[in-house]
Amino acid sequence: xxxxxxxxxxxxxxxxxxxxxxxxxxxxxxxxxxxxxxxxxxxxxxxxxxxxxxxxxxxxxxxxxxxxxxxxxxxxxxxxxxxxxxxxxxxxxxxxxxxxxxxxxxxxxxxxxxxxxxxxxxxxxxxxxxxxxxxxxxxxxxxxxxxxxxxxxxxxxxxxxxxxxxxxxxxxxxxxxxxxxxxxxxxxxxxxxxxxxxxxxxxxxxxxxxxxxxxxxxxxxxxxxxxxxxxxxxxxxxxxxxxxxxxxxxxxxxxxxxxxxxxxxxxxxxxxxxxxxxxxxxxxxxxxxxxxxxxxxxxxxxxxxxxxxxxxxxxxxxxxxxxxxxx
Amino acid sequence: xxxxxxxxxxxxxxxxxxxxxxxxxxxxxxxxxxxxxxxxxxxxxxxxxxxxxxxxxxxxxxxxxxxxxxxxxxxxxxxxxxxxxxxxxxxxxxxxxxxxxxxxxxxxxxxxxxxxxxxxx
Numbered sequence: 001x002x003x004x005x006x007x008x009x010x011x012x013x014x015x016x017x018x019x020x021x022x023x024x025x026x027x028x029x030x031x032x033x034x035x036x037x038x039x040x041x042x043x044x045x046x047x048x049x050x051x052x053x054x055x056x057x058x059x060x061x062x063x064x065x066x067x068x069x070x071x072x073x074x075x076x077x078x079x080x081x082x083x084x085x086x087x088x089x090x091x092x093x094x095x096x097x098x099x100x101x102x103x104x105x106x107x108x109x110x111x112x113x114x115x116x117x118x119x120x121x122x123x124x125x126x127x128x129x130x131x132x133x134x135x136x137x138x139x140x141x142x143x144x145x146x147x148x149x150x151x152x153x154x155x156x157x158x159x160x161x162x163x164x165x166x167x168x169x170x171x172x173x174x175x176x177x178x179x180x181x182x183x184x185x186x187x188x189x190x191x192x193x194x195x196x197x198x199x200x201x202x203x204x205x206x207x208x209x210x211x212x213x214x215x216x217x218x219x220x221x222x223x224x225x226x227x228x229x230x231x232x233x234x235x236x237x238x239x240x241x242x243x244x245x246x247x248x249x250x251x252x253x254x255x256x257x258x259x260x261x262x263x264x265x266x267x268x269x270x271x272x273x274x275x276x277x278x279x280x281x282x283x284x285x286x287x288x289x290x291x292x293x294x295x296x297x298x299x300x301x302x303x304x305x306x307x308x309x310x311x312x313x314x315x316x317x318x319x320x321x322x323x324x325x326x327x
Numbered sequence: 328x329x330x331x332x333x334x335x336x337x338x339x340x341x342x343x344x345x346x347x348x349x350x351x352x353x354x355x356x357x358x359x360x361x362x363x364x365x366x367x368x369x370x371x372x373x374x375x376x377x378x379x380x381x382x383x384x385x386x387x388x389x390x391x392x393x394x395x396x397x398x399x400x401x402x403x404x405x406x407x408x409x410x411x412x413x414x415x416x417x418x419x420x421x422x423x424x425x426x427x428x429x430x431x432x433x434x435x436x437x438x439x440x441x442x443x444x445x446x447x448x
Binding site: 306311313 | 412
């Protein structure tokens, strides 16, 4: 028996996986990504003359868990209208039963790759602040991402930051409304715990990515809230800052507070963490670190160094005039 | 603190300090009160002008240059009144303007002209 060449095998695999878009208005392009439950394809929308990204389940999901998860992700994205969250354009089901949704095609680099191009800590911290914005927006709407990691944050060519993959996001308000008697305030989005995971996202009741999962999330504790995202943001911050920058006590304290073992010791949410990073950038005291008096004085001197140097120049000139001219 | 008040306080404060240095010159020590008052008045007027300029022109370099020119000019008037000590009076005077201009523009709060967003804030 003759083995098929690799190229032929990959063409066959692609043909099997490639979604049949007949019945939709989209024209299939190349595959641009692959996740735990499905793949992302470039597709052209001839009606609007634009290229979109189509997320489709790899295989028809008989049990319906993954399909429900994909639909749920689309609804979560639709709820999060923010420049830092990929907008959903359309949803539907393929003739073979696989659900799909169309979203903005994101072009750019992963967070870590984009950060590697930024030479200064200040620029990397500003990039981190832009990651915090959509996360804070989601928290304000009762949504916890639960899978923040560099590959789920894209930085576009103009520096725009987009947080992706909200597939395992948790809806706090919905769960709260489920616990309360009476109808939910908003159309429900079914909570979904998939049986199968995939590369990058662990399966079962523990959802997330090792290394970026908060301890309570890794233990599979119920009641994971916005502070789980704070933990992941802390890990991202540690990675963006780098070991050299973390020698600075105030920045290291911010990372330590964000990644505290107990949720109660962390920042309450992304806005509080971002606010402390802004304070750090502005040379102001951060809530995560209690300064000693000399540290406060040193920070003040660094922050106002130009004004202090000018004042010293004036005093030096005054002293020189007195000493040289005696007046 | 708004730019005008900051300019006024800083100009006045540095004016007092500048005037007090006359104490180190024995021949004018007896006139120190008048010197301090004159120097303070000069600093207040310069600080006020610098504050208004900074409020109108939202530019640190422009305010610094304006501060040096205004304070240098006032110092020149003082030196011209005495008819001597031009360098000794004008150098610290111009530096006072430099400090006042920088601090006022950098730290003072106030809406620059033609910026409705900041005015609204």
